[in-house]
Amino acid sequence: MSKTRFFDEMNGYGETTRALYAGVADWLKKTPADILATRRAQAELMFRRIGITFAVYGGNDDTERLIPFDIIPRIVSQSEWSALEIGLVQRVNALNMFLSDIYGAREILKAGVLPPDIIYRNAYFRPEMAGRRVPHDVWVHIAGIDLVRTGEGEFFVLEDNARTPSGVSYMLENREVMMRLMPDLFSAYRIAPVDNYADALLAALRSVAPTAARGEPTVVLLTPGQYNSAYYEHSFLADRLGIELVEGHDLSVREEVVYMKTTQGPKRVDVIYRRVDDDWIDPLSFNPDSALGVPGLMNAYYAGNVTITNAVGTGVADDKAIYSYMPEIVKFYTGQEAKLGNVQTWRCREPDAYKYVREHLDELVVKEVNGSGGYGMLVGPHATRADIDEFAKRLDADPANYIAQPTLALSTCPAFVDDSIAPRHVDLRPFVLTGANGVHVVPGGLTRVAMRAGSLVVNSSQGGGTKDTWIIEDTNSNEGA
Amino acid sequence: MRIRIQYETVYTYATPPRSVIQVLRMTPRNHEGQHVIDWRLDIDANCILKASEDGFGNLVHTFTAMGPIPQLIVSAEGEVETFDTSGFVRNAIERFPPELYLRQSPLAIADERLKALATSMEGDSDHARLHALLDTLHEKLDFDTDPTHGVTTAARAYAAGAAVAADFAHIFIACAREMNVPARFVSGHIALPEDSGVRHAAHAWAEAYIPDYGWIGFDPALGKCPEESHVRVACALDHLGAAPVRGAQTGGDGEALDVRINVVDSQNQ
Numbered sequence: 001m002s003k004t005r006f007f008d009e010m011n012g013y014g015e016t017t018r019a020l021y022a023g024v025a026d027w028l029k030k031t032p033a034d035i036l037a038t039r040r041a042q043a044e045l046m047f048r049r050i051g052i053t054f055a056v057y058g059g060n061d062d063t064e065r066l067i068p069f070d071i072i073p074r075i076v077s078q079s080e081w082s083a084l085e086i087g088l089v090q091r092v093n094a095l096n097m098f099l100s101d102i103y104g105a106r107e108i109l110k111a112g113v114l115p116p117d118i119i120y121r122n123a124y125f126r127p128e129m130a131g132r133r134v135p136h137d138v139w140v141h142i143a144g145i146d147l148v149r150t151g152e153g154e155f156f157v158l159e160d161n162a163r164t165p166s167g168v169s170y171m172l173e174n175r176e177v178m179m180r181l182m183p184d185l186f187s188a189y190r191i192a193p194v195d196n197y198a199d200a201l202l203a204a205l206r207s208v209a210p211t212a213a214r215g216e217p218t219v220v221l222l223t224p225g226q227y228n229s230a231y232y233e234h235s236f237l238a239d240r241l242g243i244e245l246v247e248g249h250d251l252s253v254r255e256e257v258v259y260m261k262t263t264q265g266p267k268r269v270d271v272i273y274r275r276v277d278d279d280w281i282d283p284l285s286f287n288p289d290s291a292l293g294v295p296g297l298m299n300a301y302y303a304g305n306v307t308i309t310n311a312v313g314t315g316v317a318d319d320k321a322i323y324s325y326m327p328e329i330v331k332f333y334t335g336q337e338a339k340l341g342n343v344q345t346w347r348c349r350e351p352d353a354y355k356y357v358r359e360h361l362d363e364l365v366v367k368e369v370n371g372s373g374g375y376g377m378l379v380g381p382h383a384t385r386a387d388i389d390e391f392a393k394r395l396d397a398d399p400a401n402y403i404a405q406p407t408l409a410l411s412t413c414p415a416f417v418d419d420s421i422a423p424r425h426v427d428l429r430p431f432v433l434t435g436a437n438g439v440h441v442v443p444g445g446l447t448r449v450a451m452r453a454g455s456l457v458v459n460s461s462q463g464g465g466t467k468d469t470w471i472i473e474d475t476n477s478n479e480g481a
Numbered sequence: 482m483r484i485r486i487q488y489e490t491v492y493t494y495a496t497p498p499r500s501v502i503q504v505l506r507m508t509p510r511n512h513e514g515q516h517v518i519d520w521r522l523d524i525d526a527n528c529i530l531k532a533s534e535d536g537f538g539n540l541v542h543t544f545t546a547m548g549p550i551p552q553l554i555v556s557a558e559g560e561v562e563t564f565d566t567s568g569f570v571r572n573a574i575e576r577f578p579p580e581l582y583l584r585q586s587p588l589a590i591a592d593e594r595l596k597a598l599a600t601s602m603e604g605d606s607d608h609a610r611l612h613a614l615l616d617t618l619h620e621k622l623d624f625d626t627d628p629t630h631g632v633t634t635a636a637r638a639y640a641a642g643a644a645v646a647a648d649f650a651h652i653f654i655a656c657a658r659e660m661n662v663p664a665r666f667v668s669g670h671i672a673l674p675e676d677s678g679v680r681h682a683a684h685a686w687a688e689a690y691i692p693d694y695g696w697i698g699f700d701p702a703l704g705k706c707p708e709e710s711h712v713r714v715a716c717a718l719d720h721l722g723a724a725p726v727r728g729a730q731t732g733g734d735g736e737a738l739d740v741r742i743n744v745v746d747s748q749n750q
Binding site: 127130253288295302 | 541584
């Protein structure tokens, strides 16, 4: 075992239970393990019944399975949350300004803040979007910002997700399941609700409708279809928002206007909440073999007749090489220091950093700059010699494609695993909404938990689980419990 | 040289589609080596042509024709005056700095063989090595002038040993980028004498950027730099971004395509 002492969400550094968790600690003490096991089984049954599944790529047995749900909540105090919220709003504002600039005047390159090739040679930079403006200059309508905690009040951004972040359905479902299973625990706390997320999302989507839209804008959710790993979430969100769930073949473009097939004939579409990646969205502009997209959609978009959320080309902002420059990017656009820090990052494109990383592979986490979902990464301290040697070959072949970070002392939170309570590492993905009227963060988020002891990889594609996340008043009263 | 171009694409369908949507990049723009005297696009269907400019500065026209459509004729016609600039492309519309054209693009990725080809080019400058590449490709590969043959990837075309003009351009671009020279794809037309043996078709070539010189055209299919005979229409990272037509249809079946193209030197007729 590593000697590092990890900050625990419930017990701090081990001396005393943090005041926030008094109610949970009390509940855990009073509840025997077999009851907890029953609760967990009930929760699993509820998830199965509602059909919340997640497809894992590269698996060989089931293509769909449940993401493990842990019944012990993760709690963040209102004062901690308020500080996070300010940082999240600042960061997402900066991301939007960055995208407007990169596809516009490119002031940040003229100022020499970023090396130009990091933009121009980035696979997710879309030359097609250059010179275009998007409604209200909002590019990232829905952002998922992955945060990790390393100590009391110490939060860092691990990753920005500015393309089509997923997981919000778990934030909502986890809360519903918890409320049904553990009503007494809820009465001990004043927990900020998350169920207004759907209303907030719909309001944000409607607010960015093209000016040509008449009356109430028509919003649809575009999914790649049932074989996509997040299909459940797509249908869940469409249902919650009360909007149509459509696939590419349900939409068509005529005279640069998008229409949806309905039983009453074609209906004009104003806003598309798309969960289809840029490459597949329009075979006449991007991948010509795509059957998932809508031919001519990009022309309707350029003409300003439809709003695509998130905008096309946002991937350049969540690239991990760009991430390493986020403190400078925030400073450049907002004139202020970034309120949320970054994790220290070595860019292997820089010779000194590359040399350092090469010599410390067994200590570092090395990631592909364009990778996501925990694929294509090396966790040095947990890798075998052979894994490291294998990875080193890939790194040497294309250093610029990699960044490295220290293995973080990610906080832990008690989890009910097997038949006892044990600490497991967690992160937090809040969802940040941006509409014409500014940035809004629903208090809460998705806490992801690495279910294996000692593991730091929380991605659901790598066996991670989730927890309900509570934002609560600082002075909680647990006398009532 | 004054060049008159008539470019007609005829689509016939066994089962007429309900609708056809097309994105056209068929309209040339001016640069130092060419002046567009007149140009018109014509679609023989009831539709509105919407004009716009893409990210690279190309003129784009889009239309949706509602069916049933048994036949569709898309024609471009016009006259362009050209001047020999020894391949230099000056005062073209530039929306990006040259660095952008070092990007990888799907049709012009160098595989191991193309990487080896790029490193084997000899010369004391990038410019000299690009000329060596131009000559090598022209000698090594057969120029496939059958206009019904489609475009493939640089790696596949090189392995096959025969290439349509766009494939030649992709191979050149992949190698140039491998040499760290910005390179891009150009679609256009050429006016060649009747006895040249080359059937008139939509032509394609490459441009590479050399500091101090700027953008220079290279036509590896013909083994020379573009001359007066070349009319430049659109440029992009590869064929996908500069293709004269990208389209889709709903319903319909059995599409047959006929391209009639006539490019003539209108002064010396």
